[in-house]
Amino acid sequence: MTGRPARRPTGRPARPARGLRGRLTALTVLGLTVGLAVGGVVLLGALDHTVQRNVDDEAFRTADAVALLAAEDALPDPLPVAAGQVRVQVVDVRGRVRAASIDADRLVPMLPVDRIDHTSRQRAFVRGERLGLPGPVRVVTVPVTGSAVPLPAGSPDGPLPVDSPDGPLTVLVGKSMADVTHSVDVVRSVLLVSFPLLVALLGAVTWRVVGATLRPVEALRSGAEEITGGSGGGRLPVPGSHDEIHRLAVTLNDMLDRVEASRARQRAFLADAAHELRSPLTNMRTELEVAGRLGERTDWPAVARDLLVDTERLSRLVDDLLLLARLDEAAAGPSAAAGSAMPAGSAAPAVGSGTVGGGRLRARPTGPVELTSLVQAVAARFPTPPVRVEPAPGPTWTVGDDDQLRRVLTNLLDNAARHCRDAVVVAVTAAESDAGPSAATGEHLVTVTDDGPGIPAADRDRVFDRFTRLDDARARDAGGAGLGLAIVRELVRRHDGTVRLADADPGLRVEVRLPALTAGPDQETGAADQRVRTDPTG
Template identity: 60%
Template structure:
């Protein structure tokens, strides 16, 4: 604030100085104008050879002389009739319509005197009209203003400093309250809110914004702590199982069933690896939460067939689409979406899991239907949360870690799609909608596609229910040759240089 008061004082000082200078200049111009008016009037009389004697003037602070060849031809009543007001060199220096300031003592007047010269009279014998006007009133007015400013200036600066201190203090008091609140939150490490001032001003909006930011940070911190705790718990379970089995084997010694132990350890190791992979995938998704780029053209019929190939049949069955159905994205990520849904469906199904894809307006609809116990309607949104499992009492080697559907939700969102869970009566129907895309330029024509049954209408129920007369769903066997995966790569993924029309 001291810097601001100093700047204000300097600004007032410069302004006061300019005021004094400009006022003196303006008053001097006024004196010159009045003197020239008088000189012009006398010059016209001299030109007409009608000069009165003495010359008439207004006021006692004006002297007029008409000088020709160094002699005074006429003068006002108070002017000297013997000695000109200006010396010869002064008259020669200012010339016609010139002006000069001389001491008032020379003319017997107070203060400095302003003298103007105007040429008049006959053409062959020009006369010089000299008009002198006292500037005592001008000097006195400027001095009065200067003295007033010198006295009032310090008082004004002091008053403005006090007002600025009070105003700035009142303005910064809410900011200080925000700072103190932030320091308290930082010191205590506990969640809290910053004080919000009552006035609806910028400080109020700043406090509201900061409180919103603190709330989001606290929510993120809680989610992070919960995520770390859940991840640690899930990681500890297979590690504890492996340690227990090894300790038992160590105590049994030669009586250990090593093939069975190896199989159990391998299962726990695989489960641990899947959990770590899921955690890494979620971490990468959190680092880049935005949508994926344009990606590649992917044919979803071939995609679901290739993803479902490793699963046992039954229970997994694929309902082929009528023709190629294209979307754009990362084929590996889209395959992970279908695989996670199939894992979840196989885990809870009784006898049947059906995966299908069909067109749905501007989207391609992927459905994965099982005939399990289903999910209550109130929990169908909650299951997409991380580490969410509806049956906490079940054995952990049977149930998953609760990350599969969370991964599906994040990956579908990054592909500008949606995922929902519905009732399959019995069981659950997972529906993934992805934006439809045009086929790539080098895509095979529809006539070359493998014949498939007609797609069911939108209101015909779950894709697993095949209408009479339609071809039965394709049974996918894990014994299919590896050539199927090669065909999948060739048919559902366009080359990076191809463009979509």
């Protein structure tokens, strides 16, 4: 497969993309159209059912009144009903009209004989032309029970008894539906005319409302485009309404602030790294150029020694940068994400007043480490000036990575040896709590004390930043690049510990607190062997 995008067929015009405003308006208008259409159909159906029921109720009341007269053999001729669009007939089982209203047909019943049920009430529609009425006609039937109505005078059949086959009578009432049909048609016409106008009006209102709602979103987009097209550092406009868009703008501005701060740190880090890397490379190039110009007068052993010093300095700097990069990668990976979910009520890392640490970044601590033995082994590597070790009265076990803890102690002792006047003291004790020296806090305390110039209290937080060196440590002979304490901070943090700078009067005291291993090393070793070493710095 190639990386080329698929081409649109040239014969088809490209359809314009619909914006969110158009889609929301179209969906709203469609929903309103469907809702109004369904509502109109339901309204017309309910209206038709209601008026037809009213017509049936009125016709049945008329039929019941006539049936009552028929049951009492008191039928007048003609039947007393209001003239107009109502017709009434009384027929027998043979279909003969025994009585009728003044406008009704006296020869032909309103319903065919075979459609008349003389035992139950009926409803039916017939054409109005059959009865001389406009529109469809609603006909209802009501049987007359217990009546014997005599035939008209001169009838050859004579009177029919109630129990004869021709005795039962049925009242037929027909009422025109023209007025009802006209009313329903008027309502239908009004709905058909007003429905499109109402949909158009609601569509226009929806378009305006959606546009006003999305206006802050467009402002956010324009602001983001300006920030993207510029050099960065801008902010998005925050709408005055305290709604979801307001909260989105505030959140995005906070994210932009964090991104800008991260970019500033990255630029400063790259600039400092380039400067620190350029210094030894420049020295090496200068020495080689001078040696080349001197020719045979060059003291090549001295040049080799100087180049070796610069090479070692460059190697340490690269190793420190690589270690910090791996620590940053580990802090931003899944282990940090999982560790950020600290249990409720757990203590937050102490920050400020020269204290750094506490973040839950443990990924590699895999076994018990005896701090006193580790301190003695590291101190033996610094013969000048002498490093005095004050061991704890008992074993001081902690859970951690031996190499990382060794790197912490090496950096601290290297800084102390570089800045001390006469001696460096390393002590391992049980940490003291605010309740007094006898109250153990479940942590071991490792202190590195020197009698040098110390660090002002205002700079004790800043020295843990990368490439931070105070004025008296900027000389090339000091050998530091300002990364030692930054590495100490990250490694101590990975072991759930804290590091703090304090006055030694005179000098500086570095306090490192690490969690104490409550169980013995034998019990802990079995569990430690089951853990997976996941530290990317290893």
